[in-house]
Amino acid sequence: QKEVEQDPGPLSVPEGAIVSLNCTYSNSAFQYFMWYRQYSRKGPELLMYTYSSGNKEDGRFTAQVDKSSKYISLFIRDSQPSDSATYLCAINILTGGGNKLTFGTGTQLKVEL
Amino acid sequence: DTEVTQTPKHLVMGMTNKKSLKCEQHMGHRAMYWYKQKAKKPPELMFVYSYEKLSINESVPSRFSPECPNSSLLNLHLHALQPEDSALYLCASSQDLSSPIQYFGAGTRLSVL
Numbered sequence: 407q408k409e410v411e412q413d414p415g416p417l418s419v420p421e422g423a424i425v426s427l428n429c430t431y432s433n434s435a436f437q438y439f440m441w442y443r444q445y446s447r448k449g450p451e452l453l454m455y456t457y458s459s460g461n462k463e464d465g466r467f468t469a470q471v472d473k474s475s476k477y478i479s480l481f482i483r484d485s486q487p488s489d490s491a492t493y494l495c496a497i498n499i500l501t502g503g504g505n506k507l508t509f510g511t512g513t514q515l516k517v518e519l
Numbered sequence: 520d521t522e523v524t525q526t527p528k529h530l531v532m533g534m535t536n537k538k539s540l541k542c543e544q545h546m547g548h549r550a551m552y553w554y555k556q557k558a559k560k561p562p563e564l565m566f567v568y569s570y571e572k573l574s575i576n577e578s579v580p581s582r583f584s585p586e587c588p589n590s591s592l593l594n595l596h597l598h599a600l601q602p603e604d605s606a607l608y609l610c611a612s613s614q615d616l617s618s619p620i621q622y623f624g625a626g627t628r629l630s631v632l
Contacts, residue, residue, distance in 0.1 A: 414559075452620065452622060455619070494562075500617065503616075506567075507621060
């Protein structure tokens with residue numbers, strides 16, 4: 407079993423739709439939960455991070471963490487064509503050598519006009 | 520400003536060439552990272568530096584040689600690479616090793632012929 411599982415998509419939605427992106431993880435020692443957005447041929451851009459169960463909102467984006475179920479989600483409201491990108495969940499664990507991020511495989515999202 | 524700058528943006532090299540990738544950040548971060556990302560895959564950690572010292576080497580072949588000459592600069596020296604090393608090489612930085620939040624550069628797209 408992979409440490410972080412993410413539905414690869416692709417996911418295609420009409421403009422204005424609510425998008426739900428999800429990841430599950432297996433290691434209870436994971437401490438921080440992050441979402442990165444990656445446009446084609448670019449580096450990952452940090453969207454949001456959280457460390458506690460519950461919701462965290464930032465504009466059109468809401469990150470949700472359920473530690474009891476080991477489930478994290480990113481919701482995008484009023485999706486725009488500019489949201490078309492690959493979304494990577496990333497979960498960190500603190501090791502003796504430092505923080506290590508474990509990424510999901512990424513979900514490719516396309517928002518169509 | 521959360522900018523991590525990588526140069527060059529693109530690099531084509533032969534298997535006998537020696538080249539270097541460069542990464543720079545001016546956020547005062549003391550931890551820096553190299554990742555490798557193949558197409559449609561998540562980033563994979565290669566090296567971690569903390570206060571200019573190598574903290575993590577994820578069993579990377581010796582044809583990849585990292586160097587951290589100062590706290591703002593991270594290099595990756597390449598020698599005798601194989602075609603399968605073609606990938607997007609990403610640099611990231613964080614406040615320090617205990618900080619889980621990493622900021623990524625745009626990457627260097629490397630092609631090995």
